[in-house]
Amino acid sequence: MGTKRNEILAELLREYGFTHRGLAAEVNRVSGHMYGRAGAATDRDVRRWVSGAVRWPTTRYLLPLVEILDRPPEAMGFVPRGRSSSRLPVPPRAPAPGKEESSVKRRTFFVLPAAASVTLALGLDETPTAGRLTLTDVERITGKVGRLASHFTAVGGGALYEVATGYLDRLRDAQNGCTYGPRVEQALHSAIADLCSTAGWAAHDAGHGGQARLLHAEALQSAMLGADKRGQARAWSNLALQARIDGRHREALRVNRAALETRQARQDPRIAALLHSRLAIGHARAGDHPAAARAILAAEAALDRFDTAPPPPPWLRFLGAAEISGLAAIAHRAMGRLAEAERATAQALQLMPAAMRRNRAYYGVQLAELQVALGDLDQARTTVARIETTALSSQRIADRLTAVHRALDA
Incomplete structure (x- = not known):
């Protein structure tokens, strides 16, 4: 029986821009931090991981791969050899000065449930909840929220619902417990809007429909407080989808049409494509087949303009x-x-x-x-x-x- 190519790892290499030799060098560098001496991985090792000839790399290489690609081994397409191999041992050497906390997080990543491991991997518990909050702090928060959204298409909402809502509670604590100026306040509202939208999708995926409704509504409110037009378009789109899921098809159509009339939908072909696609589903379920067909064509026309648009935010990269x-x-x-x-x-x-x-x-x-x-x-x-x-x-x-x-x- 032939080996099965690891298409997931191959796609991750393309996403991160690694050549086989480049990934091997990065594995060796990270391995040096973990073990006190550089690893000996070569481009041949990487080819064997991608080809499927090696389905579960040795711990010496697997731990650095998780550090580099920011996900558990199975989400990189690797297959455990047995029950024991899925619980990886920690590196044998103590971390270098200043690296202890990060290293402990990465080690714990392999033995905790998915929700806890994602929290630790993204460093969500590092966000301050007291003291002075700066724009730099909010930029870090925004980056973490974006990475959380990117995990959705890899692991699903069940693993992320608890993480997203837990981080949302932490950001609310930061809102109430920190001091900051008007610009920071606005940026924080925008980050919370993005997180609410991601949490709403995770709730929906995990089967918590009632929580999804509340989170999508909060996303719209936070986006408005943050004067975040793109966040508002995203929230309106999600509210239209939620109305459709709840069987309120005419309401879904009205909300979707309103979102399509925003400046963001007119200027960003990705948002337009998403809204037209969802509008097509709404028209189809309402029995208006000609309108559904027109919306499908409009979505495809918007897709043709993707190359003219700037890079998408993390939550839109799936589109x-x-x-x-x-x-x-x-x-x-x-x-x-x-x-x-x-x-x-x-x-x-x-x-x-x-x-x-x-x-x-x-x-x-x-x-x-x-x-x-x-x-x-x-x-x-x-x-x-x-x-x-x-x-x-x-x-x-x-x-x-x-x-x-x-x-x-x-």
Whole structure:
């Protein structure tokens, strides 16, 4: 039996801009900090990790990889050799002066539950809750919130809900316990708006619909207090989605249209593409098929302008051709066009980066559901067998996958 290429690690190398030789050098550098002497990794080692010839690197290299790529081993596509290998030992040497706290965090990362390990990896407990808060502090907060949003497509909302809401409580404490000027206050409101939106999505993914509604509403309020127009557009988009999930389809359409009329939607093709895609789903579920088709075309037209836009913020990095195709599939499905929905979902999976494990699993389940609905049960079983849920935490996806298994068993 041949080895399976580690597509997730390959995608992470592209995302971080590492060559095989460059990653090996960085592993050796970080290994030197951890162990007191540089490692001996070479580009050949990296090729073997990517090819799948080595499915679980030695601890000497695996610990530095987690430090560099900021995620647990399974989220890098590695497969434990057994139960014992998934609980990594700590490095044998004491950390260098000034590095102890960070090193302890990284060591703890491997033996704690996912929520605690993400908190420690991102250093969320370092945010001050007393004293003077500066713009530099808020820039660090914004960076942590962005990294938290980026984790969503890799590990799912189940692992992030507790982390995001816990960090939200800490930022509220900072608001109440710190002193700061007007500019810092505005920037802090903007960061909290972003965090509320991410937490709302995590709540939705974890099956906490009531909390998702409250968090999306708070996101809009904080974005308005922070005069953050992009944050407001994001919050309106999420509120429209929440209304649709709750079955309030006409309200969802009104909110979505209002968001599309903002300056951010007119100027940023990514926001426009996301809003048009969600508007298409809203029209489809409301029974207005011609309007849904027009919205799909508008989303695709906005996608064609992505190259003219500045780099997206962390929360929008998931949006590309794959996601636009996947959202179009949802609209086609709502219109009863199952064959078109199946083709669009298959295209989404073909285009989706391997590192976006949560989104790949989501659309994999969607493809299997469509194949079941079309009566192609053998193909649905093949699709289900390919869905990778290792190190993924999403109650929403798990429930849908269980329903597909029941349908196939029946």
